[in-house]
Amino acid sequence: MTPTTPAAAGTLPRWGVLAAASALTATDLALKALAEHRLTGGSGPHLLGVLELRLTYNPGVAFSLGATLPAWIIVAVTGLITVAVAAYTWRTTPTTPLLGRIGLAGVLGGALANLIDRGLDGVVTDYLHTGWWPTFNLADAFIVVGAVLIVLTAARQGAPEPSGKDPAPWT
Template sequence: MRPTTPTAAGTLPRWGVLAAALTLTAADLALKALAEDRLTGGPGPQLLGLLELRLTYNPGVAFSLGASMPTWVIVALTGLITAAVAAYAWRTAPTTPLAGRVGLAGMLGGALANLIDRGLDGVVTDYLHSGWWPTFNLADAFIVAGAVLLVLTSARQGAPAPPGKDSDPWT
């Protein structure tokens, strides 16, 4: 798949990534609210295929790392990372193939959802538990799947040729 060149029409992929990311953010936040409503004080974990529904709260980041750090530090750091992902997505969307843009939207949507969730009460709501992996949420799945998709797209696309060097690379 050949990337497009950035033009005035290149803003369409940018807005598409943003719209998809915001849609994924809204979906995750809605499911977190539903999980809190249905699983708080309930009869216990409910089996959902290979996953258990189990309500937990993560004060840290991935795998509860940094759980003892002040909340404002974690919010600030994750906010900076989310802003960096957003800037990267905005800058590269016009030349990124569709699959890569989907990956960018997943990463940005998941990061934004977890940032908003943490900003509300200092913790991230997790509700999916496999029994062998730490409890996670849909935003976490968006981030991981998006990163994998972006890496696979980047590996398939290869490195761009340097400008003006379309002939022999050794000259």
């Protein structure tokens, strides 16, 4: 059996997180397409007594912030943020506990799904409506739940160190 190098040891978790993020992205984009197909022209049924299916389009980011900005600016800024999230995910995944990896996959998958959706026509498709909260989509839920998991992991374990780096080279 050959010894495993630190770089090789981090490869499997990285690809696992990227595969999970890709699956979440695909799931959200498929549901957005289904929502557009089924909900055009009106509301849909209530789900779980709390959520209503209602098709809306958000030209801005969270809570429609920046809705009056040109779409290319929103795409560029969210694209840069998504690249930063992907880089952070790639560097920290090998040293992140499983719960944190799930969170990283959720944030990255949700960010990619909304970026792809926005890149197609300048808006993000939203379809989950509560009546007391702005209409949102599954990618938004992935981002929020993922962020909570990352925070919980960091609170329990401390922030992950980038792989391959000495956490305190000056000591």
